[in-house]
Amino acid sequence: MSKKTLLAVVGPTAIGKTALGIQLAQHFDTEIISADSRQFFKEMEIGTAVPSIDELETVPHHFIQHKSIMEPYSVGDFEKEALLILDELFQRKDLVLIVVGSGLYVDAVVSGLDEFPEVSPEIRVQLNQQLEHDGLESLQNELKQKDPDYHKMVDLDNPHRLIRALEVCRASGKPYSKFRNQSRPERHFRTYYIGIDAPREIIYERINARVDLMMEAGLLKEAQKLYPNKALNALQTVGYKELFEYIEGDCTLEFAVSEIKKNTRRFAKRQLTWLRKNEAILWVPYNAGPTAVLQMVTDRLKTNLYA
DSSP: OOOEEEEEEEOSTTSSHHHHHHHHHHHHTOOEEEEOGGGSBTTOOGGGTOOOHHHHHHSOEESSSOBOTTSOOOHHHHHHHHHHHHHHHTTTOSEEEEEESOHHHHHHHHHOOOOOOOOOHHHHHHHHHHHHHHOHHHHHHHHHHHOHHHHHHSOTTOHHHHHHHHHHHHHHSSOGGGGSSOOOOOOSEEEEEEEEEOOHHHHHHHHHHHHHHHHHHTHHHHHHHHGGGTTSGGGOSTTTHHHHHHHTTSSOHHHHHHHHHHHHHHHHHHHHHHHHTOTTEEEEETTOOHHHHHHHHHHHHHTTTTO
């Protein structure tokens, strides 16, 4: 009996993954799992570029605005829930789409997570406060001291990765790297990756245009509404942090918007760094027509889909 297929749509932010995912889901008569940790939260609509109502009605989506920012929700929680939904979908479908915004989250579904010790929520709160008061460099220095091996390989500009590593270090008294690369569970499905490729200047143009559209759609009002909860982990994300600084009077609105664009471009660069390590990705041009893309994808699947 052949394995089922998980088709992962990947690429940098603002490149068109939602549209391609819907196109492929319609072609294969299937459903979409969203692996974008920013889109899980119902209070964060504009700043996370969730699919529109029309898009959500075109194809069934899972894990879009299904949680509140007030609810703790980890990548481990997502892994468990996504696997349960995949089991249910694979009863009816041979192929399911997963549209990827967060590399860690799709890795959890495809390969499983390493087992880490329990971490008290207070530790994460403390680390977020440290980031806010003492800056990113304080986290970098602490990680270098507590886990020099991981310090050499981690993206030092990614506060989420630094905080995740440090909370494990603090909770266990051991280096984070000691818990990584353990044996992983077998998955009863195959995974194929489809990536959307574009020149960097095109990616950056799309990011800038998207941020402008978000501001026109009311991102500032959304940030003002969320500001009382700004310490929550869900809100430690690009688009909100910068506007919180404006709300506090630390910068102009123009500067805050420019920082959102700059930090989103940095985020896209980190996404591309993660993606380039995966040699299994089939890259399709961002401006390829639907017929050409479908042909490329079906050709990739054809040789192994029923092997």
